[in-house]
Amino acid sequence: MPAYEVEHVCPLTDDQKDLLASAITKIHSQQFSAPKLFVNVRITDISGQRTYVAGKQYKSNRIFAYVRHGPSRTQSDYDVVSKALTQAWEEIVPGTELRLVMFYGAIVAGMEAGFSIPQAGDDKQWIEENMEAFKKKAEEGDEHFRELVEEYVR
Template identity: 35%
Template sequence: MPMYQIQHTIPLTASQKHAIARSITSLHSTTFVTPSLFVNVVFQHLKTSDDGPNYFLAGEPTSASHGPNRILALVRSSPGRTKATFDDLAVKIENAWYDAIGDSHDKQAKKMHFIAFYPMIAVRENGVAIPDAGNEGTWLKENMPYFKSQAYEHDDEEFKKMIEEVYHRDDLKALLS
């Protein structure tokens, strides 16, 4: 459902990317009661290329070794998903960024410039239309036969993990009641 694009100017190790992706997945899926399978995270290294810099700030090229880093998140919105909720989530994601980066870069290079959330209108993911925010329970119940079919008839490991998560996480299990 959500798509988090981490645009970074510092090189990240595989373990740093993994830590950031796991943190974002956990934070988003528990804040908005979403199965982890539907939380997408992609990394894009914004480095200077042969034709010059790829990041400009205030109309001027910005050194790839000195930030800025940013996270853009395409998310479902609704009146129940308030600005305060997204502000709180952004703080937690920013903290996860700094925890994962640690002391591997100087302060200026690892600085998180901004985290932005913007709404999606409609998305089809993994064979189903995503639910309107706030209708996850109905969506999960209606699509569970399809998810089980993908998991067990089509031997899809990701759907098997999702079904296991649904039955082990109290917040997701409550959506099926």
């Protein structure tokens, strides 16, 4: 559902990338009740690209998040996530700065893994409505859906 784009100029190990992806997934799913399966993260080294701030070349680490925005998500919610992402970055990539965390409430519709995505705030109802289909995919051997079913059926 959300798509997080991590752009980094400092070197990151594969372990750091894995930890960042896990942290982003956990932070987003906890704050917004989105299933972890549908939190997408891409991490890109942009150290070779020319990027600018205030019209001058400036290299920085940053996270752009494309999310489903709606009345159930407040400025405070995004602030909490921004702070948590910054803290996770500082723990995983010490001695470097995460200069920017920016949210784009641009996702109005879409389909992922064969399912139409719900509006922001409707995740719980959507999970309930689709749980039988999720269970079927899990029973057919889809590991991602097995984990999703385990996440919600306790």
